[in-house]
Amino acid sequence: AQTVTQSQPEMSVQEAETVTLSCTYDTSENNYYLFWYKQPPSRQMILVIRQEAYKQQNATENRFSVNFQKAAKSFSLKISDSQLGDTAMYFCAREGGGSNYKLTFGKGTLLTVNP
Amino acid sequence: GAGVSQSPSNKVTEKGKDVELRCDPISGHTALYWYRQRLGQGLEFLIYFQGNSAPDKSGLPSDRFSAERTGESVSTLTIQRTEQRDSAMYRCASSFPATSAEQFFGPGTRLTVL
Numbered sequence: 001a002q003t004v005t006q007s008q009p010e011m012s013v014q015e016a017e018t019v020t021l022s023c024t025y026d027t028s029e030n031n032y033y034l035f036w037y038k039q040p041p042s043r044q045m046i047l048v049i050r051q052e053a054y055k056q057q058n059a060t061e062n063r064f065s066v067n068f069q070k071a072a073k074s075f076s077l078k079i080s081d082s083q084l085g086d087t088a089m090y091f092c093a094r095e096g097g098g099s100n101y102k103l104t105f106g107k108g109t110l111l112t113v114n115p
Numbered sequence: 116g117a118g119v120s121q122s123p124s125n126k127v128t129e130k131g132k133d134v135e136l137r138c139d140p141i142s143g144h145t146a147l148y149w150y151r152q153r154l155g156q157g158l159e160f161l162i163y164f165q166g167n168s169a170p171d172k173s174g175l176p177s178d179r180f181s182a183e184r185t186g187e188s189v190s191t192l193t194i195q196r197t198e199q200r201d202s203a204m205y206r207c208a209s210s211f212p213a214t215s216a217e218q219f220f221g222p223g224t225r226l227t228v229l
Contacts, residue, residue: 037220043204045206050216091157101146101216102163104160107156
């Protein structure tokens with residue numbers, strides 16, 4: 001089975017500091033998408049950032065950036081200048097690739113930002 | 116509305132009963148997905164509809180689970196003879212794959228089987 005692994009069940013960081021959440025995945029596809037979703041206590045699913053596998057440049061969205069290592073099948077999320085509102089569960093997800101659009105999710109990392 | 120909606124938001128049922136969960140995708144989205152999220156876990160893929168193609172049912176955990184979609188609109192996920200292990204948050208998402216890989220998620224239906 002093709003899997004997505006998030007090895008850090010929980011992490012904490014002080015407000016204004018930087019934190020990196022790790023994610024590795026398995027795939028036999030060459031072109032696919034990778035995503036980080038945020039799930040705050042409200043239980044919404046909010047897209048944080050996405051990466052297209054055929055693009056070498058790492059995606060960036062304001063304070064959020066990724067370190068995408070295609071050969072290593074690694075896709076980590078860096079959150080800079082952490083804010084209290086970043087406290088949430090973070091899920092890494094891989095799209096199936098090709099015409100397979102379903103997402104495979106990791107088990108999540110619970111991030112707590114402390115004041 | 117502009118987003119994906121799901122109903123009911125909460126459903127409590129007794130073991131052995133059938134339940135129907137509804138999803139209204141974003142208008143114009145050709146793809147619709149159902150996922151299940153057990154407490155403390157990530158989302159598990161259940162089923163995927165794309166246009167007029169045959170649905171991808173590879174994630175359905177048993178034959179008690181089924182889903183239908185009317186054209187490119189509403190979808191219903193049905194769970195027959197519910198069991199306690201079916202208790203979870205059921206999430207629907209929709210997308211327009213021709214232009215974007217992003218899936219937009221609904222607020223979910225929390226199912227509790229007593």
